[in-house]
Amino acid sequence: MIRLLLVHDDNLLRCALASLLAVERDIEVAAASWREVVPPDAPAHSADAWLVDTDCAGFAALTAEDPVVAGGGVGHRGEGGGGRAPGLVVLAPTGRPGLLHRAFTAGALGFVSKGARPACLLDAIRSVVRGSRYVDDALAFDFFSATHMPLTPRELNVLSLAADGAPVPEIAERLWLAEGTVRNYLAAIIRKTGARNRVDAIRISRSAGWV
Amino acid sequence: MIRLLLVHDDNLLRCALASLLAVERDIEVAAASWREVVPPDAPAHSADAWLVDTDCAGFAALTAEDPVVAGGGVGHRGEGGGGRAPGLVVLAPTGRPGLLHRAFTAGALGFVSKGARPACLLDAIRSVVRGSRYVDDALAFDFFSATHMPLTPRELNVLSLAADGAPVPEIAERLWLAEGTVRNYLAAIIRKTGARNRVDAIRISRSAGWV
Known part of the structure; x- marks a missing residue:
């Protein structure tokens, strides 16, 4: 039996996905919002896999250094089957390679x-629980694009602000840069x-999911 | 028996919502993407109600003049129960009053x-089929905000471009305005x-769903 933790911020869509998965005999679904399961003080969840929608507000802030993902998977705080960290499957829109890049960095195995x-979703969940990767065909091209992100981390910081x-003076102040430097970064970003x-x-950049 | 046409662009979420609704004995669900049901040459659908996700790419372009909605409901091309046009229920995110405004203009009765x-979703579907309005509590505040959209249609045109x-010269050219006028519009929008x-x-404006 696969214990799946389904993480989605919209209750209605979460219930809908749970009802889709509920008919599978080998999958047992628990569902929660990002806020309920991710903060460090949230109760630990025992799951073999996590299924997370990349539209969760907290997902955009996820990094490899995040305590939630450090250790190779979001689920280090629960106990996976056989002592292994739960596998992470993400549900992502197409055409936003930046989101995939973030999910990859966060240790996702299924896309x-x-x-x-x-x-496909069922295949992904079962593959990830076996320790295999799974990438849906529709996302393969985005994966390729994700390796061609043209901006440096510093440029991304400037662009996010x-x-x-x-405005430029505020960006300069917040990043401890000269205003001219910020303008140079912005010119490089535009180019x-x-x-x-x-x-x-x-x-x-926003439509690609970089910021 | 309520014949419901579920319109969602993402196949996986469409299947999930359909599976949530499939257990209701009084609702018969047909599902399609926006592209399959909305163009004038799409086959007519016979439904008592339409359930449409406002995230459908085509939804943003919906206006009261659209042939799909003219006549008081999206479903004029099919035949509703008792010869009435099908009721429109929209599934909307909170915090984006502009989307609600658009849905309202398009003749939606359920929100x-x-x-x-x-x-709530089931209540909304059943209410709309009876000809009543339904607004989910969580959207009530957005409804209030939707009546306070500060921009004129002309300012919205400028802002969308x-x-x-x-850039300003291109906006000026496309809207047949002087560049100074475009700058005045932009200043008014910012204020x-x-x-x-x-x-x-x-x-x-984007986060409110105005553009």
Whole structure:
């Protein structure tokens, strides 16, 4: 029996996914929102696999250094079958390679697009529990794009602040940079993303899921 | 028996929602993507109600003048029970009043948040088929905000083009305006949205679902 923890922030969609999975005889589903299971003080969950929607608000903030994922999988706080950390399966939209990159960094083994057939999701869950990787065909191209992210971490920092509406002096102050340096970073970002201007660079990067 | 047409662009979530609804004895579910049911040349669907996710790519483009919604409901092309147009129930995220405004304009009668309990969704479907309105509690505040959209249609046009990355001269050319006029519109947009600059105005308006 596979113990699956389904993490989704929208209750209705979480119930719907749980009801889709509930008919499988070899999968036992527990469901929760990100906020209920991820903070360090949340109760530990005993699961063989986690299924997480990348649209969860907290997902965007996930990094390899996050205590939740450190140790190779989100589930280090629970006990997986056979003492192994639970495998992480993510449910991702297509066309946003930045999200896949983040999920990969967070130790995900299974990658399923939201447009997939339910059978793909089941394959992914079963593969990951066996310790194998699984990438849905529809995401394969995004995976390739994810290795071609043109921006440096520093440029991403600058872009994230700009995307939140911070003007150049504020970005400079928050990152301990000179204003001219911030402008140079922004110019590099516009050039590298092939954008027409700053707004366009933010739009392109956001739609790819980089910021 | 209620014949429900479930419209969602993501196959996996569509199957999940269908499986949630399939256990109800009084609801018969047909499911399709937006592209399959909305274009004028798509086959007509016979349904008592439509359930549409506002995240469908085509939803953002929906207006009251759209042939799909003209006549008071998306389903004028099919035949509803008793010759009435099918009722429209939308599944919407909270915090994006612009989407609700669009759904309202498109003739929606039922409004259910994605965080709702499944029972709310069922209530909404049954109410709408009886010809009553239904608004989920979680969306009530957004409804109030939706009546306070500060921008004029012209300002929204300017903002949409700016949000796509168009520079001022291009916006001016496409809307047959002087560049100074476009700049005045952008200044008004920034002031009315309480933004710090143009990027911030786009962020605020996008997050509210106005553009």
